[in-house]
Amino acid sequence: QVQLVESGGGVVQPGRSLRLSCAASGFIFSAYTMHWVRQAPGKGLEWLASISYDGTKKYSATSVKGRFTISRDDSTNTLYLEMDTLGSEDTAVYYCAKEGDRPYFFHYWGQGTLVTVSS
Amino acid sequence: SYVLTQPPSLSVAPGETARIPCGGINIGSKSVHWYQQRPGQAPVLVIYYDFDRPSGIPERFSGSNSGNAATLTISRVEAGDEADYYCQVWDSTSDLLVFGGGTKLTVL
DSSP states (O other): OOEEEEEOOEEEOTTOOEEEEEEEESSOGGGSOEEEEEEOTTOOEEEEEEEOTTSOOEEEOTTTTTTEEEEEETTTTEEEEEEOSOOGGGOEEEEEEEEOSSSSSEEEEOOOEEEEEOO | OOOOBOOSEEEEOTTSOEEEEEEOTTGGGSOOEEEEEOTTSOOEEEEBTTTBOOTTSOTTEEEEEETTEEEEEESSOOGGGOEEEEEEEEETTTTEEEEOOOEEEEEO
16 A cells, blocks of 8 residues: 655754655655645645656745755655755645646645744 | 635534535636545545545545536535545646645534
8 A cells, every 4th residue: 555654854943954755655656746745733735846757847836946855766765855944934744745647636645744943 | 826715614514415615717627636634634635636536535525616616525424524625726827736725624
């Protein structure tokens, strides 16, 4: 069965960087577009970034463009999100998600990892 | 960028039908996907491409999309359906994925 396990969250000071990981299993990782989505406390879902199955196409939300970078390592079935210059507005649960067999939706989700930006 | 509008909350009695709207300009020309998020849990896909149901999702969940509104319909509502529901589309103009603000469904 599909499993997505995020890690790397925690408490980080404002202005610092953090890298999140998502370990994927149960499917052919290299065949699917992958995504990051976040949810601030008590708020709705916000799509952050996508990376195509072969890593050649990357898209990101306007709110994080230039600060967050999505990448993947197909040799280890791992998705990454590099986050720079973090601010309090980045405090959220971060989910990785697998796209479906058809594009532009999130078929499976991980359980999320909490990032708290605080001094 | 493209905006999806959902009512913040909706209440329905057990056994009744819940209809959760998702508004957007000419949303009928886009494909709409729906997610259920129970408290403290990750979202779960319940409808994709307007009306398709993933395996394991009860037939009580259905979707429609036309004009300026898409709708998630939950028939014979149960207590376990109490959750937040989000609609989502891909905006081809901006190449961005967009979520609605979410609707909290309360089962009375």
